Amino acid sequence: MKADAAALVEGARAGDRGAVARLISLVESGGPEATEAVARLHPHTGAAYTIGITGAPGAGKSTITDRLIARIRRDGHEVGVLAIDPTSPFTGGAILGDRVRMQEHATDDGVFIRSMATRGHLGGLALATPQALRVLDAAGKPWLIVETVGVGQVEVEIAGSADTTVVVVTPGWGDGVQAAKAGLLEIADVLVVNKADRVGVDDTVRDLTQMLELGGSRPWTPPIVQTVATDNRGVDELFDAIVAHRAFLESDGQLAGRRADRAREELRSIVGARLAAQVGEVCSGPAFDAMVDRVVKREIDPYAAVDALVED
Amino acid sequence: MKADAAALVEGARAGDRGAVARLISLVESGGPEATEAVARLHPHTGAAYTIGITGAPGAGKSTITDRLIARIRRDGHEVGVLAIDPTSPFTGGAILGDRVRMQEHATDDGVFIRSMATRGHLGGLALATPQALRVLDAAGKPWLIVETVGVGQVEVEIAGSADTTVVVVTPGWGDGVQAAKAGLLEIADVLVVNKADRVGVDDTVRDLTQMLELGGSRPWTPPIVQTVATDNRGVDELFDAIVAHRAFLESDGQLAGRRADRAREELRSIVGARLAAQVGEVCSGPAFDAMVDRVVKREIDPYAAVDALVED
Numbered sequence: 272m273k274a275d276a277a278a279l280v281e282g283a284r285a286g287d288r289g290a291v292a293r294l295i296s297l298v299e300s301g302g303p304e305a306t307e308a309v310a311r312l313h314p315h316t317g318a319a320y321t322i323g324i325t326g327a328p329g330a331g332k333s334t335i336t337d338r339l340i341a342r343i344r345r346d347g348h349e350v351g352v353l354a355i356d357p358t359s360p361f362t363g364g365a366i367l368g369d370r371v372r373m374q375e376h377a378t379d380d381g382v383f384i385r386s387m388a389t390r391g392h393l394g395g396l397a398l399a400t401p402q403a404l405r406v407l408d409a410a411g412k413p414w415l416i417v418e419t420v421g422v423g424q425v426e427v428e429i430a431g432s433a434d435t436t437v438v439v440v441t442p443g444w445g446d447g448v449q450a451a452k453a454g455l456l457e458i459a460d461v462l463v464v465n466k467a468d469r470v471g472v473d474d475t476v477r478d479l480t481q482m483l484e485l486g487g488s489r490p491w492t493p494p495i496v497q498t499v500a501t502d503n504r505g506v507d508e509l510f511d512a513i514v515a516h517r518a519f520l521e522s523d524g525q526l527a528g529r530r531a532d533r534a535r536e537e538l539r540s541i542v543g544a545r546l547a548a549q550v551g552e553v554c555s556g557p558a559f560d561a562m563v564d565r566v567v568k569r570e571i572d573p574y575a576a577v578d579a580l581v582e583d
Numbered sequence: 584m585k586a587d588a589a590a591l592v593e594g595a596r597a598g599d600r601g602a603v604a605r606l607i608s609l610v611e612s613g614g615p616e617a618t619e620a621v622a623r624l625h626p627h628t629g630a631a632y633t634i635g636i637t638g639a640p641g642a643g644k645s646t647i648t649d650r651l652i653a654r655i656r657r658d659g660h661e662v663g664v665l666a667i668d669p670t671s672p673f674t675g676g677a678i679l680g681d682r683v684r685m686q687e688h689a690t691d692d693g694v695f696i697r698s699m700a701t702r703g704h705l706g707g708l709a710l711a712t713p714q715a716l717r718v719l720d721a722a723g724k725p726w727l728i729v730e731t732v733g734v735g736q737v738e739v740e741i742a743g744s745a746d747t748t749v750v751v752v753t754p755g756w757g758d759g760v761q762a763a764k765a766g767l768l769e770i771a772d773v774l775v776v777n778k779a780d781r782v783g784v785d786d787t788v789r790d791l792t793q794m795l796e797l798g799g800s801r802p803w804t805p806p807i808v809q810t811v812a813t814d815n816r817g818v819d820e821l822f823d824a825i826v827a828h829r830a831f832l833e834s835d836g837q838l839a840g841r842r843a844d845r846a847r848e849e850l851r852s853i854v855g856a857r858l859a860a861q862v863g864e865v866c867s868g869p870a871f872d873a874m875v876d877r878v879v880k881r882e883i884d885p886y887a888a889v890d891a892l893v894e895d
Contacts, residue, residue, distance in 0.1 A: 306886040309884050309885065309886055310884040310886065310887060312884075313878075313881060313883075313884035313885070314881045314884075316881070317881060527879070530879060531875055531876070531879050534875050534878045534879050534885070535866075535871075535875045537878075537885050538866060538871070538874065538875060538878065538885055538888055538889055538892070539862065539866045541885055541886060541889045542862050542865050542866055542889055542892065542893065543862050545889065545893065546858040546859070546861055546862055547858070549858055550851065550854050550855050550858055553854050554847075554850060554851045554854055559847075559850070562850065563843055563846050563847045563850060564843070566625075566846045566849075566850065567839070567842060567843050567846050569625060569626045569628070569629060572621050572622040572624075572625035572626075573621065573625070573846070573849050573850055573853055574618045574621055574622065574853060575622060576850055577850055577853045577854050577857065580850070580854065581854065581857065
């Protein structure tokens with residue numbers, strides 16, 4: 272049974288979890304129906320606030336996500352979560368203990384958790400993530416969380432396109448340095464040193480402070496929050512820091528600027544994907560093979576060959 | 584004074600070094616004149632044989648290139664060299680001793696050396712390299728050498744698109760492993776362990792042998808040649824290995840297949856570059872900014888916005 276996009280959008284807006292799930296699958300899949308769904312969703316979006324959580328594998332991102340969900344629920348607000356981290360328990364990659372803890376939220380109608388596959392098509396993921404967020408936004412979730420492992424360009428971009436980006440590191444030599452190398456510090460609005468009951472936390476905080484100072488003065492200096500997420504320590508402070516950053520962005524029009532940049536990037540991605548599909552089309556099939564053969568035989572030069580292919 | 588492409592191609596084919604140099608600059612620059620030059624060059628190409636030399640910085644690639652030039656000149660053949668390695672003395676990155684040695688060839692009319700800048704536009708380099716090789720091929724050089732540092736995807740691709748690809752490693756723990764990680768062993772037709780007078784050479788040769796065996800059986804097993812290029816030791820053996828690989832490729836039609844693959848890749852690059860330029864065009868300017876604004880204001884959804892932009 273194939274529900275049409277209009278009915279799914281109506282269902283999602285009315286709080287039907289099944290409709291939300293199916294809409295996300297629909298927009299992930301691409302194609303004409305996805306396009307129609309996005310067109311119908313888009314007018315109902317813009318109210319949600321998106322938190323990005325990123326950091327190295329093992330930093331405790333999903334525990335922090337879990338605790339943040341609980342913190343937001345305490346205020347009575349609903350939360351939508353996208354887990355793109357392949358090591359996250361949400362995406363099925365972690366130990367049983369974590370999974371069991373997540374079960375709390377599984378029975379909570381105010382929480383919608385969706386994992387997205389990273390395998391194989393990260394380019395597609397960069398496109399699919401904003402669409403999935405759009406579904407959750409239109410479904411009326413006031414808070415959205417995107418959890419990604421900050422190891423690749425695309426994951427860093429996805430996390431960095433949130434309204435507030437939280438970068439998680441752990442105590443220990445070099446972790447902060449690694450985060451800096453991966454470009455994570457550049458996108459951080461809030462820095463978390465998780466597992467702050469471990470040796471080396473002061474060194475890590477000092478290193479991060481120095482690295483931030485090297486970046487020069489900026490209108491917003493990312494606060495460094497220490498957490499022990501497994502014990503729920505520091506989570507309120509983290510949420511307060513997120514709320515403070517949100518207030519900062521909203522106070523001087525920066526939030527609108529960020530979102531315009533995001534729309535700009537999204538349009539670029541869509542144009543890019545469309546043209547990449549064209550490259551694939553032009554550069555395959557018997558006409559292309561025949562043209563390669565003519566180039567090899569020196570009957571035509573490569574540029575003229577491309578002219579001929581593109582005209583067809 | 585701006586010579587036209589036709590005159591430059593005629594000059595280059597007649598052995599005018601200035602015409603060769605100016606043609607390479609012309610084809611590197613892109614644009615309509617470059618396209619015309621390529622069209623005029625292409626029918627006169629296909630006779631040259633291209634050797635790719637790649638490996639980590641400090642492996643001795645430029646010394647090996649230097650010695651191979653001398654070896655080829657001993658047979659009375661001319662050589663064209665493209666140095667894309669930013670650490671190469673050809674591109675001006677190395678110590679004085681190397682540069683002085685290169686001077687020998689600078690006064691030899693049978694050798695044409697050209698360095699190409701890697702800074703900033705590696706995508707452009709992937710396009711420019713086959714064009715520059717085309718100039719040297721049309722200019723009648725029977726042997727071409729492309730020296731690249733095998734550290735990035737593009738450099739590895741460029742080196743791997745030669746007729747015979749030589750991968751240079753040095754003795755020492757991990758160098759062979761690093762080469763394997765960087766994908767260099769996959770593209771190697773001939774493996775060189777340079778600085779073979781150093782400790783650890785036997786271990787490196789054994790590691791490489793094992794890694795090649797892991798790759799399974801293939802029609803051509805890359806020979807492992809030990810050299811001390813600074814003392815000119817092993818260079819004749821290296822050249823013999825290259826000649827043997829050439830004979831192998833020519834004997835069963837594989838050379839034609841490789842070159843067809845290369846033409847295929849070149850057409851793809853040209854189509855890709857043309858479409859990438861289109862992305863840049865579509866996604867800039869006041870019309871694009873206005874469309875972003877409309878998306879942010881929810882007046883239009885992103886896909887419809889792209890439709891409208893692409894139609895314009």
